[in-house]
Amino acid sequence: MIFPIVVYGDPILRKKAEPITPDYPGLAEFLTDFWETMYVADGVGLAAPQVGRSIRIFVLDASAGADDDPSLKDFKKVFINPVMLETPGEDIVIEEGCLSLPEIREKITRPDTVRIRYQDENFEVHEETFSGFAARIIQHEYDHLEGKMFIDYLSPLRRKLMKNRLMNISKGKVTPKYKIRVPV
Numbered sequence: 001m002i003f004p005i006v007v008y009g010d011p012i013l014r015k016k017a018e019p020i021t022p023d024y025p026g027l028a029e030f031l032t033d034f035w036e037t038m039y040v041a042d043g044v045g046l047a048a049p050q051v052g053r054s055i056r057i058f059v060l061d062a063s064a065g066a067d068d069d070p071s072l073k074d075f076k077k078v079f080i081n082p083v084m085l086e087t088p089g090e091d092i093v094i095e096e097g098c099l100s101l102p103e104i105r106e107k108i109t110r111p112d113t114v115r116i117r118y119q120d121e122n123f124e125v126h127e128e129t130f131s132g133f134a135a136r137i138i139q140h141e142y143d144h145l146e147g148k149m150f151i152d153y154l155s156p157l158r159r160k161l162m163k164n165r166l167m168n169i170s171k172g173k174v175t176p177k178y179k180i181r182v183p184v
């Protein structure tokens with residue numbers, strides 16, 4: 001099943017998501033549908049609140065970055081109950097988009113490296129360091145679990161200039177190639 005993507009203006013995107021346990025009902029099926037939803041929407045990452053579930057899960061497929069970084073060739077991971085441990089390294093600027101903010105792309109500054117603890121789909125604990133493209137998606141998706149979106153990093157002026165576009169998104173006046181769920 002493909003989930004519709006929750007867009008800007010829905011309060012679920014501003015809530016801190018809850019941790020889950022291995023007995024979370026229908027988890028395996030949810031993950032299958034979740035991956036499918038991400039691929040159908042041409043995303044490189046997706047966080048559970050974006051499909052209307054306020055739980056601490058995100059997925060990412062960073063293989064699109066393999067041209068610049070061959071180590072990303074098969075980079076496909078599920079992050080359950082992630083905890084950001086540190087973000088060492090320099091700040092870098094990369095343009096970001098978000099399936100919950102159709103048609104908006106902005107240059108965002110974030111650290112180049114993250115150290116994160118998370119559980120995989122078998123609830124095994126990992127502690128790993130990521131840099132570059134993968135680190136960027138991880139930070140973006142992790143923010144979704146904290147109720148944050150990339151536009152929060154923009155200057156007040158930039159936000160103001162974007163106000164009408166954001167309002168249009170929240171009213172469903174956008175036409176992305178994927179199905180969206182407009183806030184009521």
Ligand code: NI
Nearest residue numbers: 097098099100
């Ligand atoms: Ni996003």
